[in-house]
Amino acid sequence: MSKLPNISTSIFSVMSKLAADHNAINLSQGFPNFTVDERLKNIVAQLVHQEVHQYTPMSGYPPLLQKIAQLTKKQYNRIVIPESEILITTGATQGIFTTIQALVNKEDEVIILDPSYDSYEPSVLLANGIPVRIPLNDDYTPNWGNIEKACSSKTRMIIINNPHNPTGKILNASDFEKLEGILENFPQILILSDEVYEYITFEEKHISAHTRKKLLNRCITASSFGKSFHVTGWKVGYIIAPEHLMNEIKKVHQFLVFSVNSLAQAAISDYLDIVSIEEIRSFYKEKRDYFRQLLQNSRFKLLPCEGTYFQVVSYAAISDENDVDFCKRLVKEYGVAAIPISTFYNNAKDLKLIRFCFAKDNQTLEAAAEKLCLL
Template sequence: MSKLPNVTTSIFTVMSKMAAEHNAINLSQGFPNFPVDERLTEIVSRLALEDVHQYTPMSGYPPLLAKIATLVKSSYNRTIIPETEILVTAGATQAIFTTLLALLKPNEDVIILDPSYDCYEAPILLSQAKPIRVSLNDDYTPNWNTIADAFSEKTKMIIINNPHNPTGKILNESDLENLEALLEKHPDVLLLSDEVYEYITFEQKHISTHTRTKLLDRCITVSSFGKSFHVTGWKIGYLVAPEYLMKEIKKVHQFLVFSVNSICQIAISKYLDLVDVNEISSFYQKKRDYFRSLLKNSRFQLMPCEGTYFQVVSYANISNENDVDFCKRLITEFGVAAIPISTFYADGKDLKLIRFCFAKDNQTLEEAAKRLCEI
């Protein structure tokens, strides 16, 4: 008997497989197709010949833990203790899975804001807890009254994703104040903040939970070097949490992966001495602006993109098809793969919106846009 009877093949896998079969341009899955920074690959090349191939300590390579603490301090002016408040993980997905498995008990509720990334629900179900899916407004802003109504005496955690995948929205100051007020009324509820796109924001920076003193004693914040440094295949993430929560998370982590890829941890530790994370946003803003300019004469309506490397568009002026069928036809007839937004909702809510990834080289974006403008 299946523990996850309603879980099927991920929409990302489905669309990428179709893209390969039809030789389509894959703007569905969120991975870059341009080269990694040569400074980073040179570090890896040097390290391959050194004695760096055995287990690191369970929490992470100690110099990397120290560099993460420095990064959090410089980015958000938060002081954290490397040895007790940071954990290096095999990607952000493992960080989230481990956190949920460690902190949830059977029959507890977890609030998820839809549309939501697909890695939240499965570990909740495997913990025998219950996901409570609450839809954002149609403009993807949170309705805090609706969210508050979803809380009960069984609520153990709320998950936020900021900057938000798939919508590209970021939470504003009022949102954070509403969140703080809500959690103040529910002092035993934990917060899981998925901030893997924290360094990919545009006109305004996202407001990290690292900066909210009211939340720090109950918040687990998840980050991703894979997203920030264009090395998604390395699967290197990290989370920051207060020591009393981190102790529980580490108990699960040590039996799930024990420790994370040594050479990648050491390479990132050395790379952090060379790279300026503040340059990442401007790099992706140029990508975003270029992709949007290429699509301005298309029949697609461009939605706001405040962060992440995803552009949501409406195809309502083109077709009345549901978004899954439209995306499949986009591959088979026009040779471009996208992700239907309805698949991020528990109830399959279809607003005729699809998501493109613009973390691609200009040639790929130009050819994709050419095909999309012909629709």
């Protein structure tokens, strides 16, 4: 009997395969197609000849743990203890999965805000928890009234994603104040804050859970070097949590992966000495602005993009098809792959919206836009 009877192949895998089958431009799955920083490549080349090829300690490569603590202090003014409050994970997704397995018990409820990343619900189900899917407002702001109504003595965790995939929205100070107000009435609720796009924001810098003193003792944050440094295939991320929660998370981590790729950890550790985090934001802002400019003369309506490297657009002026069928036709007839937003909802809510990834070189964006402007 299946443990996940209602879970099928990820929409990301489906659309990427469809793109490959039809030789289409893949703006669906969220991975960059441009070259990695030459400085990072050179670091890897040098490290190959050094003794960094065996298991690291379970928590992570010690120099990298120290660098993450320094980065967290610099970016968020939060002091974390490297040995007891940071864990290197095989990508943020593994960190999220491990956290849920460690902290969610049978029949605990976990609030997930839709549209949501597709790994959240299966992770809860495999922990024998109960996912409670609460839709965001149609402008993708949280409906805190509905979220509070969903909270009860059974609620163990609320998952927030900031900046938000797929919509590109970021939470503001008022959002955090309302969240903190809810938590005052439910002391057992934990926050899992998925912040993998934390350094990819534009006009407004996102407010991290790291900066909220009321959350620090009950919050687990997930980050991704793969997203920040354009090395998604390395699958290196990390989580930060207070020691009493991290102790439980490590119990699961040690039997799941034990330790993460040692060469990649060492390379990222050295790279953090020379890379400017601030450059990431400006790099992707230029990408976002260029892609939006390219689509100006199309019939797509562009929604605001406050963060991430995704652009959501409405195709309501083009077709009445549901978004899944529209995306399939977009691949087959126009040679561009996108992701239908309805697949991020529990109820498959269809607002005639699709998501493009603009983490691509300019040539790819130009070729895709040329096709999209034909619709």
